[in-house]
Amino acid sequence: MLSVNGQERELRMEPRVSLLDALREHLRLTGSKKGCDQGTCGACTVWVDGRRVLACLTLAVTCEGHEVTTIEGLSADGALHPMQAAFVDRDAFQCGYCTPGQIMSAVAVLKEGHAGDDAEIAEWMSGNICRCAAYPNIRAAIRDVRDAAGGDR
Amino acid sequence: MRPLSYARATDAGAAIALVAGHPEGAFLAGGTTEVDLTRQDVLRPGLLVDINDLSLASVEDLPGGGLRIGALARMSDVAQAPAVAARFPVISARPGPAWSTPCW
Numbered sequence: 001m002l003s004v005n006g007q008e009r010e011l012r013m014e015p016r017v018s019l020l021d022a023l024r025e026h027l028r029l030t031g032s033k034k035g036c037d038q039g040t041c042g043a044c045t046v047w048v049d050g051r052r053v054l055a056c057l058t059l060a061v062t063c064e065g066h067e068v069t070t071i072e073g074l075s076a077d078g079a080l081h082p083m084q085a086a087f088v089d090r091d092a093f094q095c096g097y098c099t100p101g102q103i104m105s106a107v108a109v110l111k112e113g114h115a116g117d118d119a120e121i122a123e124w125m126s127g128n129i130c131r132c133a134a135y136p137n138i139r140a141a142i143r144d145v146r147d148a149a150g151g152d153r
Numbered sequence: 154m155r156p157l158s159y160a161r162a163t164d165a166g167a168a169i170a171l172v173a174g175h176p177e178g179a180f181l182a183g184g185t186t187e188v189d190l191t192r193q194d195v196l197r198p199g200l201l202v203d204i205n206d207l208s209l210a211s212v213e214d215l216p217g218g219g220l221r222i223g224a225l226a227r228m229s230d231v232a233q234a235p236a237v238a239a240r241f242p243v244i245s246a247r248p249g250p251a252w253s254t255p256c257w
Contacts, residue, residue: 015159015201018188038192039185057185061159062203 002063004029005073015061019053020044022060023070031071031100035129042128045101046070052108054127071100074107082148083107086141094132102128106142115146154192161203168204175200182225212236 002009004027011026020037023029023046035043037056044055047069075081083106086092093099105128109115114124121139130138159181162168172178177199181187190196209223212234220241222231231237231244238245 014156016154016157016191038189054185057188059159059181059184059188059201062161062181062184062205 002027002060002068003066004068005070006067011060013060015059017060018056019046019048019058019060019063019068020055023055023068029070029072033097033100035097035101040129041098041101042105043098043101045104045128047104047108050108050111052105069104071104074103081107082145083110083141086144087138090137090141090144091134092137092141093130093134098128098130098132102130102138106138106145109142110146110149115142118143155194155197157191157198158200159203160200161206163206165204165207165209168202168207171200171202178202180204183227 002011002022004023009027011022013022013026017026018037020032020034023032024034032046032055033043034056035041037044039054039057042054045052046055047053047067048058048063049066050069074084080088081103083103087099087103087106092102102125105125109121109124112124115121118139121142122135125135125138125142160171162171168180172180177197179187179196179198179201181201181203182205187196187198187201191198205225207225209225210227210230211221211223212226212231213221213223214236215221218240220236233245
């Protein structure tokens with residue numbers, strides 16, 4: 001049993017299946033992207049118990065008993081999460097492939113308190129690579145959400 | 154990735170016994186290196202023993218000024234630990250993501 005975005009999901013699969021493949025191929029939650037499949041690019045970033053992890057290097061079986069959150073579970077009822085809205089406002093993407101991972105990391109960076117200034121944001125977002133190099137706009141989106149929330153929280 | 158078996162250890166003794174008792178046994182901690190190298194066929198564990206339920210994530214002061222860093226301490230937690238920041242700033246100066254992308 002895997003708890004994903006607040007729902008208990010029953011899965012039958014081998015221990016070698018990654019959390020990313022479980023989400024995408026078994027649960028059809030294709031928001032999390034497979035970029036490198038070797039933990040380098042960050043496109044597969046999801047949360048396990050609120051902590052960001054790389055779904056490609058996490059075995060799904062290890063997540064049993066823990067809560068997995070994907071980009072699909074970031075907000076309810078189809079509404080945009082403030083970070084998603086900020087990414088749209090700031091044009092914080094070009095091709096969009098890395099965006100779900102960027103957003104999962106961006107929300108986590110604010111929760112972790114690692115968005116004090118641009119250098120800190122860049123450091124703590126460094127696990128998420130954007131080949132289109134939308135970094136300045138990604139940082140602007142994170143600043144917007146940080147400032148709207150009343151500081152670095 | 155080759156097929157493998159999986160077990161979740163409930164205490165350190167059981168984890169050690171499981172790995173020792175299997176010719177291709179290996180521990181699974183954070184997993185970013187173990188899973189990556191297994192997928193690349195560099196490592197070939199037949200049994201992965203998950204130790205993430207064990208209490209091994211602490212960073213403790215030792216007499217004499219040293220630190221004991223638990224096998225499950227995440228790099229980003231180590232980098233932010235007050236004792237590390239105060240006495241081993243070279244470690245804190247490069248938080249987890251910059252050391253090695255997979256290890257938050």
